[in-house]
Amino acid sequence: MTPIRYAQGDATSPQASGPKIIVHCCNDLGKWGAGFVLALSARWLEPEAEYKAWANLGAAGGFALGAVQFVPVRADLVVANLIGQRGIKKGSKGPPIRYEAIAAGLAKVGDHAAATGASVHMPRIGCGLAGGKWELVEPLVQQHLSARGVAVTVYDFGG
Secondary structure, eight states, X not given: OOOOEEEESOTTSOOOSSOEEEEEEEETTOOOOSTHHHXXXXXXXXXXXXXXXXXXXXXXXXXXXXXEEEEEEETTEEEEEEEEESSSSOBTTBSSBOHHHHHHHHHHHHHHHHHHTOEEEESSTXXXXXXXXXXXXXXXXXXXXXXXXXXXXXXXXXX
């Protein structure tokens, strides 16, 4: 198992050589406009445009919990839009995060990383607006990425 590396910094500026994947958690409503996606949109237009086009296709286009869309933004960098939250607000069923969807999406990211030799970079996915707990997400990252030998860096923004 490759241990998760924790770093202070900006997950939209991954510090590694070779192919890289930035993973983040999206909702299943096609809404983009708060949280980590703002940092992505400040750097690249493609992740938002592709996500919205995918959302417009709906289930027929594979837009569903646990799905992942891989969006190239540079020759060595892909953004993974992982659908890991139901809606955008806490309701009677708790916070929007769906851990089983995060797990399914991370398995797909692990497949892509293994096939391309990419390292994976992320904020603490699902633990911001999605309302998740890192102590529940971290084992999923370990299981689906680290245990497969994928190098993972988790970024905590700020100093």
